[in-house]
Amino acid sequence: MSRYLLRRLLITIPSVLGISVVLFTVLALAPGDPFGELATNPAIPPEVQATLRLKFGLDDPVPVRYLHWLSAMLHGDWGFSFASRIDVDRLILQRLPVTLGVIGASQLFALLVALPVGIYAATRPYSLFDQVASTFALIGFSLPTFFTGIVFILVFSIYLNWLPFVFRSDLASTGFAWWWEEFRQSIMPVAVLGLFQGATWTRFVRSAVLDVVRLDYVTTARAKGLTESGVVLKHVVRNALIPVVTLIALQMPIVFGGAIITEQIFRIPGIGSLLISAILANDTPVIMAVTFVFACLVILFNLIADLLYGWLDPRISYR
């Protein structure tokens, strides 16, 4: 197991390097200039722009800039934001907790929806419940988050006026009131992301359970006289969830992608909205760092999925 873990960790290094090369090249080749806006301001002489470019090393050739970036990264220096003139790692650390909180909560929410619905639907295939659940699942993962987000805002904030749609990071209240406020402002973004994810997972769970429920050992378990709930929860679900775990981990990139849009819609100060504002400002070090963080998170979740897989299914051995 530890040897397997070590090997997997070693494999991550080249893939992370590869990702960084691709990201850096794409960003370097993309048009746009972080100080472009200065050129349109008559009060600022062109020398200022030139000085800034020189100062941030923007005039070096791309491979040199990549090596600079890489060696700085290895020293723990994530770079320096052109737009905010502070270190990128500070900027990201400021915003990462909110993103992880929202994504984590939405994943939990998605699981809470997907597991019961998927299992119940699979144990009663083609029943009315199954049909309804399948229809909603289809609608759920067909609608993009930017659409559902705006619909939620229109319905719950504007017509019903129940929930705020601007996420505030500075809630003044404390104790229970703080939690309540936090809950109220998080519920829409979490629901938007969670329902999208939950819809996809419901279908995974349903088909995985359906695959297992027909197997002979389930019939044996029933023949032993076990209760139906015992059969489903102990015998069926434990085996059915093994592929689902992998699928959940493989879905992570989509979740992060959805989070970027959702954060922008609800003004959540997470790394997704940081990425968007950085792209608009051509703030390359920030774009680089945020996309890199996303890439690393995806790799990390893949690793976690592989390890969980072995732990859940002892038949799989790591060599």
Place this chain on the structure above:
Amino acid sequence: MDEQSLRDVIEGVRRGKLSRRAFTVGMIGPGLTAPLAAQMLAASGVAADQPEYKPTKPGGGGALRVLWWQGPTLLNPHFAVGVKDQDGSRVFYEPLASWDPDGNLAPVLAAAIPSIENGGLAKDGLSVTWKLKQGVKWHDGQPFTADDCVFNWQYAADPATAATSTGSYKDVSVVKIDDHTIRVEFERPTPFWAEAFVGGGLIPKHIFETYKGAGSRDAPANLAPVGTGPYLFVAFSPGDLVQGKLNPNYHMENRPYFETFEMKGGGDAVSAARAVLQTGEYDFAWNMQVEDVVLKRLEAGGNGRVEITQSGGIEHIMLNDTDPWTEVDGERSSLKTRHPFLTDPAVRQALNLLVDRKSVHEYIYGRTGFDTANFINNPKRFTSTNTSYEFSVDKAARLLDEAGWKPGSDGVREKNSVKLKLVYQTSINAPRQKNQEIARQPVRRLAFRSRSRPSPPRCTSPRTSPIRTPTAISAPTSRCPRYSAARIPDCSCGSSCRTKPPPRRTNGSAATSRVGRVRNTTSCSTTPRANSTRSGVRRCSSHE
């Protein structure tokens, strides 16, 4: 006089085109009484001149929450890249003087505005002497003195600091006369002397002294300002939130009005308007680049109103004088080239006749802009009344015919085998793209060929003033998007490829519209920045 024309007249008063007195006199003509005329104005939201509100104590206004959909990303006024950063830092830092809505200088940290009468301005135009206000303290209790002003000059003028304000400071020298007097000296007589120390805030010497030059980016105070402004710094997260609280030692008596200040960033203009006009989560939002139809719909709920401030900015099409299709020294639109036909006065005049400014105004900008032939539209006293514009396809056709631009075999006008083919570039932005459509139709009818090309909005602050000084634009870089003919300038492209002053070609001066929720007790006075009558931070100081 039907209802529509009456509404137009009232709108004229609201915009300041027509005085209240002229309106009242005009209404007496059809047989109305003067008080009735005044009521009509009041009902249409044109308030009467109110007596100036004198606050009796600071605070009492509660929390002020404003939404800047492009939030400030830094709080050092010398690094401000766009209006958002200037606005964010202006809460904490103050200049010696700033511009009021009518384009007059108003003292902030200065004791008085220098003039020839008070001896502040040298008769030879070579220097300005500023008297500083006494008793002003930085937020940490240190006194504000002439040394701070001299330091701001040294800081910004040092190229290694890479300050964006360096243009205002690098060609002057600043001398300390005594603790509360400085003299700004110019190399040559300078009629516009109000540039250094005006508009952008001043930073304290004792905090930033060790961070001058190359070390400027390491100053911790870049993120935690210590200024002289009405609000003390509480918290800042770049692009998301600026928080301040009332400065009890503020140098202006009985100010500020609000106890806490919060500026939230992120999202987009339409949802920012919603957050103020529909849900009331925020008190005020700025820079509503939203079509008037949408604003009117949001306003219909009655929770707030749109406040339109006319600014100096105009939406205009610029014509390229240089040839973008020929590269010289690896540079497109090089200053050494000449455009094959846009330098022909007949073509320029014809294009000027083909922009339907009235439709642009009516169908796109509505209340948020008006059609004009002027480059300078505000303050009103600088606006020319002698200019006019015309929209006439026939006249344009005649002009082109006379100049020898005749339709060729493929239907495109040409002369000496030069074809009138234009690329019209604008940013991806609903009003601007509609504007593009309106401008393109008559051009097509006249057998020009025009292609439109949108470019992504690549700006942190789209409302940087589109008026540019004619010579300040540097040569284009190779990254500048291709275009050959007309382009609506905006801040999206790094450099605008224009070197000569463009012809008068304005289609509708857009005022900056903002959204403000009506608060029962307050109305806000505006404190504008230099170069524009667009107001930035609104410091609230009067009662309604």
